[in-house]
Amino acid sequence: ALEFETAADADKQGLLGYNPDGTPKYLFPNGDKTNLDMPAYLAIGATLQPVESLLLAGHFGYYFDKSANWDGRQDLLNSNTYEIALAAEYYLSEKFLVSAGWSYTKTDPTPEYQTDLSYTLPTHGLSFGIGWDIMPMMQLNLGGQYVIYEEGANKFNHDFANSGALFPVTETLAKSVWIVGVGLNITLASKGE
DSSP states (O other): OEEEEOOBOOEEOOEEEEOTTSOEEESSOTTOOEEOOBOOEEEEEEEEEEETTEEEEEEEEEEOGGGSOSTTGGGGBSSOEEEEEEEEEEESSSSEEEEEEEEEEEOOBOTTTOOSSSOOOOEEEEEEEEEEEEETTEEEEEEEEEEEEOOEEEEEEEEGGGSSOEEEEEEEEOOEEEEEEEEEEEOSSOOOO
16 A cells, blocks of 8 residues: 655644743744644555464655745754554454554654754554454454653753853653554445355
C-alpha cells in the first residue's frame, strides 16, 4: 500500500496561562497568527501472511517537515522526520488472536528548535493487543502501546525574580506515554467461510 497526503495550512492563536505576576502567557503572540501547517506525508506499507494463522506487517513513513510553514521553525530542523514500524498478528485459536509491534520515529531538531513549550524527540514504541471473534462478523479488540521518548535538553538563561541576575538552566526533555484502546470491528460482508 502507498499513501501520500499533501500539506495542510493551519493558523493558530492561543492563551496558554498566566505568569506568577498575573500577566498573560501566550503559546503564540497575543493577537498574532502562527503558522503550524501539517507537513506532506508519504508512507508505504506491506503485509505478508506466511501461514493462515500469522500476519506480518511493515511500514515506512516520511514527513516533509522542512517544507511546512512553521513561521521559520522548520528551518531549525536538521532533516525531515521518518518512522519505521513492524507488527505481527497470530491467531491462537479460531476465536482468539494476539498481536505485537515495534515502532521508531526519528526527529532531528537543532538545539535552537527545542523549547519548554514546543519540542520534538525521537521515540520507540512497543505495542500489544488481543482480539476475540465474538461472532463471524464481530471482533472485540484490546490494545496498548508504551512509547519511550529519547532524552533531549533545552538550555537557556533564567532571569531570577526579574532582577537581571541570569542563571544558566538546562531542562531535561523526556517522557514516556501509555496508550490503551478498546475497539469493536464489525464486518458488513461475509468472510467467505
